[in-house]
Structure formats: structure tokens, C-alpha cells
Amino acid sequence: MAGPNKETLLDWYRQMVLIRDFEETCYQLYQEKRITGVYLHLYSGHEAIGVAAVANMHIGKDHIITAYRDHGIALALGVDAKPVMAEMMGKSTGTSGGKGGSMHIASKNHNFWGGYAIVGGHLPLAAGIALEAQYNNTGAAVISFIGDGATNNGYFHETLNMAGAWKLPVVWIIENNGYGMGTDIDIAAGNPILHQRALGYGIKDMERVDGQDVFKMYDTVQHAMEHARNGHGSVLIEAITYRYRGHGVSDKQYDTRMADELAEWKANKDPITLLRSKLVERYKNVEHDLSKLEADAKKAVAESVEFAENSPLPDTLEYLMSNIYVGQG
Numbered sequence: 001m002a003g004p005n006k007e008t009l010l011d012w013y014r015q016m017v018l019i020r021d022f023e024e025t026c027y028q029l030y031q032e033k034r035i036t037g038v039y040l041h042l043y044s045g046h047e048a049i050g051v052a053a054v055a056n057m058h059i060g061k062d063h064i065i066t067a068y069r070d071h072g073i074a075l076a077l078g079v080d081a082k083p084v085m086a087e088m089m090g091k092s093t094g095t096s097g098g099k100g101g102s103m104h105i106a107s108k109n110h111n112f113w114g115g116y117a118i119v120g121g122h123l124p125l126a127a128g129i130a131l132e133a134q135y136n137n138t139g140a141a142v143i144s145f146i147g148d149g150a151t152n153n154g155y156f157h158e159t160l161n162m163a164g165a166w167k168l169p170v171v172w173i174i175e176n177n178g179y180g181m182g183t184d185i186d187i188a189a190g191n192p193i194l195h196q197r198a199l200g201y202g203i204k205d206m207e208r209v210d211g212q213d214v215f216k217m218y219d220t221v222q223h224a225m226e227h228a229r230n231g232h233g234s235v236l237i238e239a240i241t242y243r244y245r246g247h248g249v250s251d252k253q254y255d256t257r258m259a260d261e262l263a264e265w266k267a268n269k270d271p272i273t274l275l276r277s278k279l280v281e282r283y284k285n286v287e288h289d290l291s292k293l294e295a296d297a298k299k300a301v302a303e304s305v306e307f308a309e310n311s312p313l314p315d316t317l318e319y320l321m322s323n324i325y326v327g328q329g
Contacts, residue, residue: 004055004218007281008277012055013279013290016047016272018297019072022081025069025301026088026102030249031299039248040102043072048271049175050076051237052217053143056225061138063111063129065122066145068248069175070105070115073145077110091311097323098314119147120155127159129263130234131170141169141228143221149180151194156200156242160236164202168231171224172203172237175211178261181247195238203234211239212271215278228247242269 023042029035043050046069047142054076057064066073074084079095085106087094096104103117113129116122124142133140150156151174163170174194177285178185185192198205204227216273217239224235242265314320 002213006286008055009275009279009282010286010289010293012051013272013275014182014216014293014297015051015054015076016275017083017294018300019043019047019050019075020272021294021297021301022071022075022084022304025305026085027245027249029088029305035102036090037101038280039068039250040088041068041070042243042245043069043249044244045242045271046175046177046211047072048217048275049173049211049241050145052214053145053171053173053221055218056221056296057143058140059110061111061140062142062225063113063126063133063140064143065113065116065129067116067119067122067147067150067245069071070103070143072103074107074112074115074201077107077112079105079110079112081300082307085301086308086311089308089311090313091308092314092319093311094309097319099320099323120150120153123150123155123159126170126172127162127168130170131166132161134166134169141171141225143171143173143225146172146174147180148174148176148178148185148194149183149188151197152180152189157197159314160197160201160203160234163234167231171221171226171228171229171232172234172236175241176238177241177243179243179247182251192260195236195240198236200223203236204232206235206237208238208240211241212265212269212274213304214271214275320321 024043026035030040050072071084083093083095084105087096088102090098092098103115105115106112128140128141176194180188193208195205206220206224210216220237224237227235276290
């Protein structure tokens with residue numbers, strides 16, 4: 001099977017630099033109190049996982065759901081950066097009308113069901129979405145991201161058991177960045193080899209994959225999606241990655257040990273740098289294209305900030321109460 005062509009690889013690069021610039025801009029805006037709230041969870045460092053996963057979706061048919069780090073997934077799906085940034089700032093033009101914020105980005109048009117704030121709480125929802133697809137024989141598969149910290153949660157074990165028993169078409173992707181908030185996975189889990197949990201529930205174990213390498217990630221998800229779509233049931237992938245900020249940006253977690261780790265990952269395992277090196281190696285004179293994509297990403301993010309800051313706040317009681325009950329606007 002032929003690999004992705006140059007056009008596709010450049011689009012992956014575009015998505016990854018857009019996500020990185022968006023997230024780092026959000027970090028700066030949070031420091032300036034132009035984005036407020038208790039938590040802002042950034043996808044910096046994880047970009048290759050989300051981009052590779054989305055690249056394997058049949059957009060409009062397949063479904064995708066995640067937990068906290070949802071901005072990057074939305075952007076990879078093609079959700080416009082402007083309403084995503086407006087949601088960050090709590091504006092009425094946001095993807096959730098300014099009422100969800102960082103943890104509740106969603107897009108019905110893209111079958112993106114969140115952004116979900118309860119640890120592991122989205123996993124039964126993923127199973128329910130897959131059950132509908134299976135029951136109605138739609139041929140759709142579901143991608144569900146899982147933080148490593150959520151794998152010790154009851155939701156995880158109960159849902160994967162159902163997925164195994166019912167052969168639900170879900171590709172479960174553990175984004176293992178080494179820490180559940182600030183707790184090392186080796187301390188939190190009796191068995192820190194998280195993909196092995198697939199074996200206890202009768203679902204396919206795709207083992208560990210380098211989540212910083214978009215090529216390896218793409219190939220792994222491709223095989224997993226084929227398995228799920230062909231009626232063989234669920235798959236569990238453990239993608240090894242590293243987050244560049246705290247669990248949330250207000251967390252001051254990087255002590256000297258973790259700062260050294262962070263420097264190592266940025267220097268040698270950054271997903272954008274790795275993809276850029278591959279493109280430069282593979283295609284002659286591609287640097288101009290890459291520089292343009294980087295400039296375009298910065299422009300798109302700057303325009304999203306301007307759009308959000310010029311958007312109105314949700315400022316009426318009627319607006320506040322809307323979308324609570326079925327039948328409301």
C-alpha cells in the first residue's frame with residue numbers, strides 16, 4: 001500500500017503547526033488573563049497523535065471523542081480556529097456558544113462529540129456511539145482518546161469490558177504522556193504497560209507506538225480502523241508522548257527532573273521537528289512550502305484572536321438558559 005503523498009504530508013504539517021501555534025497562543029492569552037477559567041488543557045507535544053488519528057477517519061461518517069485536550073482535535077478535523085478561540089474566551093460565537101470553554105469543544109458537523117471534563121466519563125459515551133453504529137449497520141467506527149491517568153478509572157475498565165463483549169467498533173487510543181496530572185504512571189499503575197489491559201477484555205492489543213512519529217502513528221491507527229470497521233471489534237493503542245505544559249496551564253509541575261525531561265523531548269522527539277526533517281529529506285526545496293505553512297498558521301491564529309476579542313459575550317438570561325432542555329433554541 002502506497003504511503004501518504006507530498007500533498008497529504010504537507011497538510012499534516014499544516015495541521016500540526018496550526019495546533020502548536022494555537023495552543024501556545026492560548027497559553028500566552030491565559031497568562032494575560034484574556035482567557036480565564038480554572039483550567040486550560042493544551043495539546044502541545046501531542047500533535048502527531050491527533051493528526052494521524054483524524055487522517056484515518058471517514059469525515060462525516062466516523063466519530064471521535066476525547067477528554068481535556070480537545071482544541072487540537074477540533075483543528076485537525078477542520079473546525080475553524082475562530083470559533084474555537086471564541087470558545088476559549090467565553091464568547092457567544094464559540095463552538096459551544098461560549099458556555100463550554102476549553103474542555104467542551106464539539107462539532108456536530110464533524111461528528112466530534114467533545115471535549116469532556118469528567119475523567120473517563122466520555123468512555124461510556126464512545127461505547128454508546130459505537131453501539132448505535134453497530135446496531136444500525138452504518139459502517140462507522142469511533143475513535144476515543146484516553147489519558148493515561150484515566151486508565152485506572154472504573155469507567156475505563158467497565159467500558160472496555162463492554163467493548164470486548166459486544167465487539168464494538170472503537171479504536172481506543174491511550175495518550176500516555178507519562179503523568180496523570182503530576183503523578184508518574186509508574187507510581188500510579190500496578191502494571192504501567194497500559195496496552196496490555198486489552199488482553200483482559202478480549203480486544204485487540206496494538207501495543208505501544210511512538211506517538212511523536214506521525215508516520216508510525218498513522219500506520220497503527222490505519223490498521224486499527226480497518227479491524228474495527230470490518231466487524232472484528234475494538235482495538236487498544238498506547239501512544240507514547242509528552243506534554244509541553246502542565247496538566248492544565250495553571251499547574252506548576254515542572255521541577256528540575258521534569259524540566260530536564262521536557263528539554264530532552266523538545267530537542268530530540270518533537271513531532272513537528274521530526275516531520276519537518278522527513279519532508280526536507282524526502283522533497284527537494286520544500287523549505288519554502290514549510291515556511292509558508294508556518295506563516296499561514298500564525299496568521300490564522302492571529303485572526304482567530306481578533307475574531308474572538310471582537311465577539312459578544314453571552315449576556316442574556318434567555319441565552320444562558322438555552323440548550324438545557326430539549327426543544328429550546
